[in-house]
Amino acid sequence: MITRAYRHSLNGSHLAPGQPLMEVSDVSLRFGGITALAGVGFTVTQGHIHAVIGPNGAGKSSLLNCISGLYRPQEGQVTLYTKNGPAELVGMRPHRIARLGVARSFQNIELFRHLTVLENLMLGRHVHMRHRLLASLAWFGPARREEIAHRVLVEEVIDLLQIQSVRHQPVGSLAYGFQKRVELGRALCMQPALLLLDEPMAGMNTEEKEDMARFVLDVHELAGVTVVLIEHDMNVVMDISDRVSVLDFGELIADGTPAEVSANPDVVRAYLGEELSA
Amino acid sequence: MPASATGVHHRSYASELTLRHTRAERFRLLLILAAVVMVPFIVTPYWLTIANQIGIAVIGAVGLNILVGYTGQISLGQGGFLAVGAYTSALLHIRADLPVPVCIALAVITTAAIGALFGVPALRLKGLYLAIATLASQEIILFAVRTWDWLTGGVDAISLPRLEVGGFIFRQDFDWYWVIMAFAVLAVITGRNLFRTGLGRSFMAVRDQDIAASAMGVDVTRTKVLAFAISSAYAGLAGALMAHYTGIVTWERFTLDVSVLYLAIIIVGGLGSIAGSVYGAIFMITLPALITRFGQDFQSIWPQAAEKVPAVQVIVFGLVIVLFLIFEPRGLNRIWQRMKDYIRFWPYRY
Ligand SMILES: Nc1ncnc2c1ncn2[C@@H]1O[C@H](COP(=O)(O)OP(=O)(O)OP(=O)(O)O)[C@@H](O)[C@H]1O
């Protein structure tokens, strides 16, 4: 098992597996006349891979944006159970939510494109660093020591995701598949309590998808990180997730184990129809 | 991205984090330092004045590059912040009779605070709108120093006594050269250091992708205000040095032209590059000086030459910026990197 050799745990949550980590309740989000989310509620359990599925425009990304503070829902709560007790995420600014251990990737890669892979990953360490101005200007001393200390964990993530060869390249020049990996890595470097992945396998060929699925599983099984995963590929979802929530036109139409969900007639009608009946 | 020298293998993160990895690189640094030390002994007084101006411009340009090149917040307010530094230091010196080093330090802090204040609009504005907002801050500051007689004493130009530290009087350009260069070197080193650390990286993250930066835990608001403060601190230092060096503080030295000149310096030198700020300052200050010189030399054959100098300077200034924007938007720094790569791999093409 690879993580055994690693010195750092990538999991930032201190809850025991099986406990509720995040509760989304009655979240509604509207953009003018469009209802992106209508009273959505479900619970993410510590230690699970929790898939969120649904047709295009169902509101999956909007849901993730509500959790990470980029969108503010008009109604509802998102409660994260941290080691200091429950925290209400709605109304909190994104960087505060990140500090609580919520890390994410984006559907359309949002990397820092002029920076190298290493610098992007080091930004994943941002919340764990102290950033004192005078120390930074002086470099020698605390700032340099801190850079080196955090580099160790970053190198473990580089190793885990097998991106050693591109470490010093600007991410803007990398192939799509590598960029997706770097985005996952950047989130992992935060040692997240909760990892939100918005279609990490979109636009990949089968081989790349398998690699990515493997990485997500590694992160989950070996490091024990709880993952909320948006994914369109049903095979992947049914394979790797512990629980599935299904959105359709902003409404939660099903929530359960993969087996339960795929047997649900609403789901079959809304989304899975062809794939399951085939 | 500079080509990394081949044959360099690091055995520790510490050694990889050093800025200069090869002997050649360290030797080059030594040469530059030697040149800086020798300049005042070999150049004519005219060029020594220019060297001092370059030193001050380096400080201001490093500051502006931190804001514009590294944080992605365009600013047309550098002239105004230079003014804040110059007036603060000058007024503290003649009114409160504080020693000059203390005045300069206080000027740096004051300018940083005022820069942070004027950075607040940046939280909501981007691109062209931000440019206009910073243009407004430039004009507000100039308006203040021109019309607030209670502040400036109602004179158009404040004269300052010669700098005296511990009984030593800084009389000439030669004495000042060492002061200015020491600060310029300090500005370059601190600027360089900043972007080796997480703090500087968060600035670049805000520049490249502010939404992702906030999702990584970067407080975008705080980062932008901090970038304005740090950038203005350098401007304040440059302004204060200028005040005591020239012995005269007048608003005419801090007009919009100056803000534009500083923007030109970092564009020509290279946005997002500390070394580029230095190259840009040398280039953009030397160029008009050369034109002036040529004008004087040509006077014997063409008596009107000297009159044409200002016009030629303006034309060349505009031309240089346009040419750089078209042919090498990444500036002198990029050109220099390409030359280094060429030399390193010579005689091979790759
Ligand atoms: N910033 C926004 N402004 C206006 N409307 C938005 C915004 N973001 C999302 N929407 C709308 O909300 C609805 C849900 O969009 P969302 O991106 O969450 O869907 P999705 O399930 O992620 O779809 P996909 O599978 O295509 O990624 C859509 O109708 C979309 O047009």
Ligand SMILES: [Mg+2]
């Ligand atoms: Mg989406």
